[in-house]
Amino acid sequence: MIAVRDSFGKALLELGRENKDVVVLDADLASSTRTIYFAKEYPDRFFEMGIAEQNMMGVAAGLASVGKIPFVTTFAVFATKRACDQVTISVAYPSLNVKIIGAYTGLLSGYTGATHQAIEDISVMRAIPNMIVIDPADAEEMRQAVKIIAQHKGPVYMRETRDEWPDLFDKSYEFEIGKAAEVCSGSDATIIACGVMTSEAAKASKILSKENIGVRVINMSTVKPIDKDMIIRCAKETGAIVTAENHNIYGGLGSAVSEVLAEEFPTPLLRIGIKDTFGESGSNEDLLKKYNMDAGYIASAVKRVIKRKKVQ
Amino acid sequence: MKIVEEKIIDDLKEKAKIIRCHIVEMIYRAQVGHPGGSLSAADILTALYFYILSIDPKNPDWEDRDRFVLSKGHAATALYSTLAERGFFPTDLLFTFGQIGSLLQVHPDKNKVPGIDASTGALGQGLSIALGMALGARVDGKKYWVYALIGDGEIQEGQIWEAAMCTAHYKVTNLITILDYNKVQLMGPVSKIMEVSPVKDKWLSFGWNVIEIDGHDMKQIINSIYEAKRVKQKPTIIIAHTIKGKGISYMEGTHEWHGKAPCKEELEIAIKELTNSV
Numbered sequence: 001m002i003a004v005r006d007s008f009g010k011a012l013l014e015l016g017r018e019n020k021d022v023v024v025l026d027a028d029l030a031s032s033t034r035t036i037y038f039a040k041e042y043p044d045r046f047f048e049m050g051i052a053e054q055n056m057m058g059v060a061a062g063l064a065s066v067g068k069i070p071f072v073t074t075f076a077v078f079a080t081k082r083a084c085d086q087v088t089i090s091v092a093y094p095s096l097n098v099k100i101i102g103a104y105t106g107l108l109s110g111y112t113g114a115t116h117q118a119i120e121d122i123s124v125m126r127a128i129p130n131m132i133v134i135d136p137a138d139a140e141e142m143r144q145a146v147k148i149i150a151q152h153k154g155p156v157y158m159r160e161t162r163d164e165w166p167d168l169f170d171k172s173y174e175f176e177i178g179k180a181a182e183v184c185s186g187s188d189a190t191i192i193a194c195g196v197m198t199s200e201a202a203k204a205s206k207i208l209s210k211e212n213i214g215v216r217v218i219n220m221s222t223v224k225p226i227d228k229d230m231i232i233r234c235a236k237e238t239g240a241i242v243t244a245e246n247h248n249i250y251g252g253l254g255s256a257v258s259e260v261l262a263e264e265f266p267t268p269l270l271r272i273g274i275k276d277t278f279g280e281s282g283s284n285e286d287l288l289k290k291y292n293m294d295a296g297y298i299a300s301a302v303k304r305v306i307k308r309k310k311v312q
Numbered sequence: 313m314k315i316v317e318e319k320i321i322d323d324l325k326e327k328a329k330i331i332r333c334h335i336v337e338m339i340y341r342a343q344v345g346h347p348g349g350s351l352s353a354a355d356i357l358t359a360l361y362f363y364i365l366s367i368d369p370k371n372p373d374w375e376d377r378d379r380f381v382l383s384k385g386h387a388a389t390a391l392y393s394t395l396a397e398r399g400f401f402p403t404d405l406l407f408t409f410g411q412i413g414s415l416l417q418v419h420p421d422k423n424k425v426p427g428i429d430a431s432t433g434a435l436g437q438g439l440s441i442a443l444g445m446a447l448g449a450r451v452d453g454k455k456y457w458v459y460a461l462i463g464d465g466e467i468q469e470g471q472i473w474e475a476a477m478c479t480a481h482y483k484v485t486n487l488i489t490i491l492d493y494n495k496v497q498l499m500g501p502v503s504k505i506m507e508v509s510p511v512k513d514k515w516l517s518f519g520w521n522v523i524e525i526d527g528h529d530m531k532q533i534i535n536s537i538y539e540a541k542r543v544k545q546k547p548t549i550i551i552a553h554t555i556k557g558k559g560i561s562y563m564e565g566t567h568e569w570h571g572k573a574p575c576k577e578e579l580e581i582a583i584k585e586l587t588n589s590v
């Protein structure tokens with residue numbers, strides 16, 4: 001297991017080796033975001049921008065408009081909120097080829113607490129036209145996603161989880177923007193998850209299998225554009241959906257899935273995530289437990305939603 | 313220093329007159345737009361597009377072209393009029409400005425209009441974008457110049473000073489910034505709304521080279537840019553003292569014409585004044 005952010009940093013370094021158009025900008029956080037690997041190897045293509053995120057986003061837009069592929073990294077809270085208007089107008093409106101990497105996902109911010117916990121970044125980025133939104137589930141998916149988003153022409157927002165996280169995928173997996181992947185099979189209900197919550201969901205599925213409840217788990221790492229077909233298929237085949245995200249339940253994955261189901265195939269649904277409250281300092285494990293986002297809680301939610309299925 | 317021939321200066325002045333006429337006519341026809349800040353910038357834009365910039369209207373996306381970022385994007389009518397006169401698109405298009413489906417948005421969209429290098433309109437953002445372009449030229453070893461035009465109200469934005477710090481830190485000399493110092497913003501004089509003076513000292517203290525000129529004097533505009541191009545190690549800002557609404561007596565120096573369209577009679581007076589001016 002390697003920390004997801006290390007997987008990001010190494011993939012970015014490799015990408016820099018392969019593609020000379022890749023440039024990196026960071027706001028005094030390269031050791032945290034792990035762009036430091038790139039910075040050391042390619043100092044001429046690394047721009048330390050200081051603690052000035054709005055300017056950083058604009059400079060990235062300028063670099064992109066003359067043909068570079070800028071990766072802009074800072075903590076997710078600052079990338080998506082301090083510089084939100086710059087992301088919207090300087091980057092997304094002209095659809096510039098800027099890759100925004102938001103480090104430290106949801107509650108998992110290395111003990112730093114509410115000031116550094118990005119609990120609304122997906123919601124904000126999802127509402128910006130032209131923006132693609134990705135929350136990779138593990139180190140392997142992150143490694144692949146770095147390359148894939150560089151090949152995609154246009155703005156991307158991708159979350160970067162700080163710590164080690166259980167491996168779900170190996171090299172045989174093929175990440176594709178907008179394509180969800182089944183990580184556990186089952187037909188009694190489906191958990192649709194993204195980011196670190198996919199492996200929590202997989203754990204929940206394991207717990208429930210001991211009680212003979214077969215729960216499908218879908219990794220919906222691309223929150224936008226969302227894989228509608230997969231959502232509708234799972235709703236039809238399993239009849240009940242739980243969403244799980246390391247984010248406020250307002251505006252994120254749960255909302256995106258609800259939108260699809262409400263319009264296309266109304267299905268009993270429960271959303272797991274941060275319930276519209278600010279976070280606090282603590283270990284990853286303690287935080288997921290306290291905020292009702294751990295595997296045990298997800299399993300109980302699955303049982304509740306199964307009870308709401310229509311009697312056939 | 314290269315001496316610009318009088319004939320060329322006279323031609324530029326004539327061009328600026330035509331551009332000013334387009335500006336008021338566009339705004340009159342659309343009944344939207346920003347005449348004050350467009351008219352104050354008209355001479356600067358004329359000098360840039362008809363004398364300074366290395367560009368090709370037939371090939372607007374030419375990789376090695378000079379770039380221009382209109383950071384004060386609400387002066388779009390000045391930019392559109394200049395681009396049309398320079399041959400980037402037919403002047404007829406000017407009179408679709410602001411109408412539904414038009415390429416000419418009230419604030420410029422780089423993906424809609426040939427010759428526009430940045431989408432602007434949210435004040436404070438353009439200098440950073442221009443800086444990114446200038447750094448891009450450095451990474452690629454390219455020789456093009458980047459120009460940014462910013463407003464004096466606009467420099468109240470914090471991002472401008474982030475960009476100012478960063479430009480000096482990276483010793484960026486292929487970016488030339490011009491301040492349209494017309495001393496008026498949307499609600500009134502800059503000194504009343506939020507004083508920005510001493511402007512020169514602020515930029516000096518951020519590590520910039522500063523040149524002050526009369527922003528309606530073609531010779532001074534051109535010469536200051538030549539001078540800026542020779543400065544090593546430091547970015548240059550040209551503080552261009554201008555008059556908001558320049559060229560139309562009832563608009564000059566007032567904030568009331570920041571974002572107001574003239575009526576028919578006002579348009580006629582404006583055109584008469586512009587064509588009769590020397």
Ligand SMILES: Cc1ncc(C[n+]2csc(CCOP(=O)(O)OP(=O)(O)O)c2C)c(N)n1
Pocket residue numbers: 348349350352384386433434435436462463464465466467492494496497498556570
């Ligand atoms: C971030 C932002 N805030 C507010 C506005 C609204 N606005 C448009 S123009 C303007 C005044 C600009 O003044 P100045 O920079 O002096 O421009 P000029 O006088 O040259 O037209 C304002 C407040 C805006 N476009 N962007």
